[in-house]
Amino acid sequence: MIANDNTAPTRAKGRKSVEAWSGKDKGDENFPVASLLIAKPLRARVHAYYDFARNADDISDSPTLSPEEKLARLNAMEAVLTGAEETGSASATKLRRSLAESGVPAAHARELLVAFRQDVIKTRYENWAELLHYCRYSAAPVGRYVLDVHGESLDTWGPSDALCASLQVLNHLQDCAKDLRDLDRCYVPQDWLHEAGLSTDDIARPETTPALRAVFDKMLDATQDLNRTAADLPKRVKSRRLRIETAIICALANRLTVLLRHGDPLATRIKLSKLDVLTASLKGLKYAP
Known part of the structure; x- marks a missing residue:
């Protein structure tokens, strides 16, 4: 089981601080x-x-x-x-x-x-390619930083970028209703919505319609492609500890993809359970040798 060291983020002190911890x-x-x-x-x-x-x-x-x-x-x-x-x-x-x-x-x-x-x-994304370009800056740098800290090679960046993009899109799907309500942001590709005869306003509904379900599934299909690319990451990581960690995260990404495919993110927030984390951790331990 993964245990996190959940210390609170640093908060700047003094009048000149620009930070506003949530x-x-x-x-x-x-x-x-x-x-x-x-x-x-x-x-x-x-x-x-x-x-x-x-x-x-x-x-x-x-x-x-x-x-x-x-x-x-x-x-x-x-x-x-x-x-x-x-x-x-x-x-x-x-x-x-x-x-x-x-x-x-x-x-x-x-x-x-x-x-x-x-x-x-920017509050809307025209297509999947535009969303992935956003993920290149919102998500990929996180994985690249962790890999660099461990002294891993550039060979790991490709699958790491795919994993980070997957995690970002999955989070967008989890929070799609909240993001629209609280921030007027929508990360669902606009062209896919329009092709289905929908608009961003349909994400404000209390439940997912069949047409919107098809759009979400299209996003999950593309995300699963990212997951398949990401599966190569643990095989390329040299650090034993990081290899296990990345394998666990890959397993969690796959599991959350499945949960979002079978759940309604407009009706409730789909999230991982403790059992999901335990199962993923056991899968990750296979990369311990």
């Missing part, structure tokens, strides 16, 4: 974040990255900040991350120091900010 932490995620499978020294580096990402995400999702203020705060986080500014974002300062110690490039964190800025100004 209260969410690693326990709110679908998948393990720096679980105890990760070696302790490396776990601290993953926590630093997660804290930075969590705080940036909270800014882009804030219900009270204006778009202009959100962009200004995200820019400030990047300025602190790169050393252009010394204070204003505790999580960026923490990550900057971690990156300096590890030698891992800041690009993986700066690319995340590209996606968070996009979330501020």
Whole structure:
């Protein structure tokens, strides 16, 4: 069973802080974040990255900040991350120091900010390709950072990008009703909705219609293709601990794909159970040798 070290994200203190922590932490995620499978020294580096990402995400999702203020705060986080500014974002300062110690490039964190800025100004995605391009910045940098921290080769990036994109799309499907209601965001490809005679407003219904179910299934079919590509990741990872972790995450992605295919994300939030996590963990242990 995976156990997470669920310390709260860093919150910057003082008047000049741009951070506004929402209260969410690693326990709110679908998948393990720096679980105890990760070696302790490396776990601290993953926590630093997660804290930075969590705080940036909270800014882009804030219900009270204006778009202009959100962009200004995200820019400030990047300025602190790169050393252009010394204070204003505790999580960026923490990550900057971690990156300096590890030698891992800041690009993986700066690319995340590209996606968070996009979330501020873009609320619809025309097609699947456009959504995957968003995932390249919102999700892929996470996997690439973890791989770099472990000293893995670039050969792992392809299947890792596929896994991260899968996790991102699955999360979008889980939260499609909430994202539309709270943020007026829709990550369901608009062309697929239009082909089915639907509009974004149909996602605001209390239950999924047959036509919308077909669109969700089309997204899940494409996501399963990503899962198949991702299955090669544990085979390429050299670190034993990370190999097990990635195998577990692959199994969880496959399981959540199945759950979303048989459940209604408009009627309830589809999520993994403790049994799902246990089953995935046992599958992951096959990669221990």
